[in-house]
Amino acid sequence: MLRRFRTVLSVVLLCSVMPVAQAQVAPALDDLSDEQLQQTVNFVIGNAVFGLYHEASKMLISDFALSSPGEGKDAADELAATIMLEANQEWLDTAIVNATDSWYLARSAQTLPEHNPPVYTVLVPKVGRDQQMACLMVGKDEAGYGDLATMMGLPKNEWKACETAYPQTVARWTELLKPHAKTPGTTKFDVRYEPARDPFLDIYATMVKESKVLDLIARGFSAYDLKGEVKLTARSCGRPDTYWSAERREITYCYELARFHGELIAAHLLASNGDRGDAPAKEIPTAVNLGQEL
Structure with a gap:
């Protein structure tokens, strides 16, 4: 498993392969084909990117006392999505799609862990959050995100309003x-990428460290x-989460969240393609099928 995992990591965009010092254990990934393992890595890293952009957006909002976009809208979601979409970079578009896929899959599989709001705001969204994100996405690019918006439950008769509202949203945050x-x-x-405290998290810690997702946040938000x-810290937390602490001035990404996303997509891939598959996975609602891989 370790050799296969390192091979997959070596071809993931954003990764710089480093030696792995110890054996890594991830039973949920053992039955995946190499192609499915590649999809799993993409999915985990895409969700990590979005989650960190979300928390970095909270950081901007709190440091600069930015006003809310309006009732019923999540300010951090809107700001994060606006920054990512306006960057016009495929890997950031992919990260947004991976995140929305994870909401859909987690609710469908009924695998969301117990939580106390507002904890897990990235992990446990309300259905209305899907539609807010879908509106931003079709507002930016209806042709590119139309199918996904439909899957997310955004009525087509609202797309035109989203297209009108999107540039206004961009202008507001820019100002x-x-x-x-x-x-x-x-x-x-x-x-800082801290060592995992649980051997079952080692492989997920490696994904996060070698993809350098924290470094991406440092680079992207250093101009503010x-x-x-x-402080940008990846570590074991005892729960799947990612969060910004204004008091400690720290964004924390928990390896348990990477494990949650890895096991979520692995279970879906195996259920869609049998117990093991060296053949291509069937169509799933992820960025891989949109031809957009991290």
């Missing part, structure tokens, strides 16, 4: 952030004049 934009590198980030240095 709010403009006074806080500085030369890239203004804000310093302390990036934040209140001070920010």
Whole structure:
């Protein structure tokens, strides 16, 4: 399993392969074909990227006291999606799709863990959140995201309104952030990938570390004049989560969240393609089938 996993990691965009010091255990991934393992890595990293952008958006909102976009809308979702969509980079578009897929799959599989709101705001969305995200996506690119918006339950008769509203949303956030934009590198980030405390998390910690998702956040958000240095930490938390702490000035990504997403998509792939498959996986609602791989 370890050799296959390292081979898959070596071809994932964003990865720089490093030696793995110890054996890694992930029973949920053992029966995946190499292609399915590749899809699983893509899915885990895509969800990590979106989750971290979401928490970094919370950081911007709290540091700059940015106003809410309106009743019934999640400000961090809207800001994160706007930043990612406006970057016009395929890997960020893919991350948004992976995240929305995870909401759909988790509800369908009824595998969401117990939680106390607002904890797990990335992991446990309301159905209305799907439609808010779908509206932003079709507002940006109806042709590219129309099928996904339909799957997410956004009525087609609302798409035109989303297309009209999207540039206004972009303009609003651009105007709010403009006074806080500085030369890239203004804000310093302390990036740490801690060792996993559980051998069953080792393989997921490796995915996160070798994809350097925390470094992406440091690079992407260093151009804002934040209140001070920010710690970006990946570690074992005892629960699947990712969160921003204004008090500690730290964004934490939990390896348990990577495990949750890995097991979620692995179970779906196996259920869609038999107990084991070296043949291509059947159509699933993920970015892989849209031809957009991380």
